Amino acid sequence: MGARGMIAWICAVLAANAVAPASAQNVPAGTYLWSCRDVSLAGGTLTAICSAPGGVWVAARLEDYPFCVGDISNRNGGLFCMRASSVLGVETPAARAATRLPPAGSYMGSCRDIRIDDGWLTATCVDHAGRWVETRMAANWCALWGKDIANIDGQFSCR
Missing domain, CATH: 2.30.60.10 (Cyanovirin-N)
Structure with missing residues (x-):
């Protein structure tokens, strides 16, 4: 060679x-x-x-x-x-651990029984007549838009 x-x-x-x-x-x-x-x-x-x-x-x-x-x-x-x-709205293993705690928001002052179930935020919130109403939304929905989760007449709303 x-x-x-x-x-x-x-x-x-x-x-x-x-x-x-x-x-x-x-x-x-x-x-x-x-x-x-x-x-x-x-x-x-x-x-x-x-x-x-x-x-x-x-x-x-x-x-x-x-x-x-x-x-x-x-x-x-x-x-x-x-x-x-x-x-x-796809749940990842790391996101699963992070979503066990409910997201912060003004709704916490007028809702009770707040929980995360399979990526859904669920709670019982007071409406304008003082009744307790169950409401539900995707736990990350408002965060996508950088908005607060609020209780508007017994229902979750992004504002």
Whole structure:
């Protein structure tokens, strides 16, 4: 084998044993790739080392990344995305744990028996006549619009 053949063989061996870049490891696309390194996947969790304010690099993780809708970004060293659970009402394992507590809102002052059932906010709220009426809505509905959950005449409303 001549010198050119040997160089070609060495390059082929090195290329075959090289570590693939993040994009070749089937990591999800997103703007986080511009400011994060050492990206890896473990089950439904995306981990990376991301730049943070002050020029430091910090460990970041994003659970249930397959449920992200749109861009995955680096925000001050943390991985963030819009969840399918907040856009489409799809419940993810991480969202399930977070939705056990009812969302805050002005309704809490005039409703009782407040609970979350399968992603639905349910309560008994007082109406204009002083009667207690059961009402229900998707627990994340008002949050999608950045609005308060209010009790309007015994019914949940976004305002």
